[in-house]
Amino acid sequence: MTDFQRPRGTRDFPPEEMEQRRIVEDGLRKVARSFNFGEVMTPTFENTELFVAKSGPGIIDEIYAFKDKGDREISLRPELTAAVMRYYVKELHTRPKPLKLYYMGNCFRYERPQKGRYREFWQFGAEIIGAPSLDADAEVLALAYYSVKNLGLNNTVMRIGHLGVLNKFIEELGVSESMKVEVRRMIDKRDFESLRTLPDGAGAKQDVTNRLIELVSLDGGSETLEKAKKLMDGDDISLKELKKLLNILEKYGITDYKLDFGVARGLDYYTGMVFEIDAPNLGAEKQICGGGAYSLSETFGGQPISSTGFAFGFDRLMLARSQDEEELSKLDVYFIPISDDARMKCLEMVTEIRNNGISADIDLLGRKVGKAFGYADTIGAKTAIVIGDKELAEEKVMVKDMATGDQTPINFSELLKHYQN
RNA sequence: GCCGGGGUGGGGUAGUGGUUAUCCUAGGGGCCUGUGGAGCCCCCGUCCCGGGUUCAAUUCUCGGUCCCGGCCCCA
Structure with a gap:
């Protein structure tokens, strides 16, 4: 038997984890929008020269770089800032300043995986372009700060340097x-x-x-x-x-930051304020955010322009908050039809309920009622509905509260209303 | 690239140079042909890959690979 494995340093995410990731992602987006940052997206791969221009030729050893079928030098992006600045220089530079952008995407690095470090990982970042002021630096710091706060990560330290x-x-x-x-x-x-x-x-x-x-x-x-x-x-x-x-x-x-003049960021395009945020409970790879004021536009052929930005290591944010698990969302209603006629009727009801933003599912295996209830219980459905010919004739369903076991008869016409309360 | 620890059904594990590899759990089914959570029974499914030693390797050995932690690096 052939054993298909994931490529090294990559991960699969089950539904429960994806739900958590989306909660975090939505939270970050929400804060960014409240600061009037607009979202952009750039390609997953770029011409290799883009990353070489930003970080030097040594970078090639550390990224997924390859030749495509047209003999072009291509690389999977190891970070997002270079692409955003390329986009700015080529197309966005005529937009009114300051330009406030945010973005999220998967990035790839050819590195040895360890805790909080993977070969495919996600970054969430933001930049203010064209506001050469302390006010812009502060605005960016505030966005990073409140993003972290909003996620409920209290055990973090923001270190600011210059x-x-x-x-x-x-x-x-x-x-x-x-x-x-x-x-x-x-x-x-x-x-x-x-x-x-x-x-x-x-x-x-x-x-x-x-x-x-x-x-x-x-x-x-x-x-x-x-x-x-x-x-x-x-x-x-x-x-x-x-x-x-x-x-x-x-x-x-x-006010709860630390001044740290040792924040060097290892890169020479940073010009002034620099900062990092650590989550001390993460171990060796504890930095969850890094950023500062920089000048990079000219590197990509544009006019020099002051910018300030940061990037979160999204996966590390997830690790940092993983201790306080949240309750997963539960299915609102699980339909158990007993006859073919009842199934047809159920589909109408399922559709109506779904169209009103209430989650509904229906038995697809033709299980016996007892088994179907067992399944509804296992997946944590809040309520279950059984419909057979009896209910069909009376135009009523029995809505069962899965937690208490109580059953309530509801008319077909009242069903949606019942769930909207 | 380097150091250390690991890899036995989907998840968690026991064990062994030799008959049919253990148990738990999950999944499917039955007892129960219209009412879940328990119980009993059945089914499904496994020794990471390759070379070596051996009559025989899941077990010993070497290499690889992947995972975990750390170093280097961290745009």
């Missing part, structure tokens, strides 16, 4: 360009040990190194700003910006 602050320090270190990239990586990894060796190996200034380590070790709310100020000797523009941003966030009702 690359302007970080980069100033890195510049002052006085190390080579390649070393700067390395330093950023160390900071992102919280690798303080390696940072400490910078003065020896890479010739970084000892004093700056010390202050840099102190900076990225800071951990706290808005009061942390003062500590950072002292480390920077004087009023830094980025720091002032950050202060303004935090003031704005307060108006959004957001």
Whole structure:
């Protein structure tokens, strides 16, 4: 016998899980719409060069890249931002600014699967394009913040940083360009040990190194700003910006964040504010959201334009909230016809009820009544209806409450009304 | 790419170098020909793949593959 397996790192989702996923998805959509973001969708695959342009040729090793039958270099998208920016540059750039977009879709990466990491996964993201302001940064942060809150994920931490602050320090270190990239990586990894060796190996200034380590070790709310100020000797523009941003966030009702200058995001197209949201209960892959202010349009051949955005790891959101299971929706009514004539009548009633937004199902196996009730019970139907020739003659059905076992006679004409209450 | 732990019906498991591989559960049917949740009975369905050792491998061994956790990476 041939054993057909799922490709590695992919998943099947049963109805119960899909219901949960749709609840989360609907919740995210709802919040995004309430912020006046509009949804866009882009292709599942793109020309490989798009992702190379954004992330460099090394990316090819980590994504599903292949040649199609026309010898074109194609890749399954490893993320959604590149495609959205491509779309913006080619077609949406004449739209009134600011452009507020959101999107959700499956993405693919050729990676070793582990908890919260799959080869096919889903992202939900949002961008504000063309609003080069702290107000846009705050609006995006607020969307991410309230999306998480709305899902009931209370055990999460939003960490906000600023690359302007970080980069100033890195510049002052006085190390080579390649070393700067390395330093950023160390900071992102919280690798303080390696940072400490910078003065020896890479010739970084000892004093700056010390202050840099102190900076990225800071951990706290808005009061942390003062500590950072002292480390920077004087009023830094980025720091002032950050202060303004935090003031704005307060108006959004957001104060339970952490300032973290170690949020480096590992990418050089980020320009200012950057942030991440963690769900600490997820283990190694605990980051559920990442984003910030960036400039990417020019990479795809457009005019430079300021943007701010983020992406949620949808599957990680699901993992993070999986502890509090919600009750699944139950079938409203299960029809059990006993004769062929009764079945015909049932179909009319089933259709009428379904057309009024009430869920209804009907026995398709011709089971005996006892078995059919057993099935109705197993699937958790709220009520069941048996119809035979007797009921047909009286134009009545017996509606049985599956929880209590009570039966109520209802006229055919009253049936819909009964369920609408 | 690397490290560790795993893989026995759909799900969960027991067990073994050799007759018919255990039990639970789920699914289908019957006892019960118009009323569910219990019980009893029947049916369905399994040793991840390949090489090696052996008279004989689900068992031992090697490789692969997939799953779980971690490293690397994380656009």
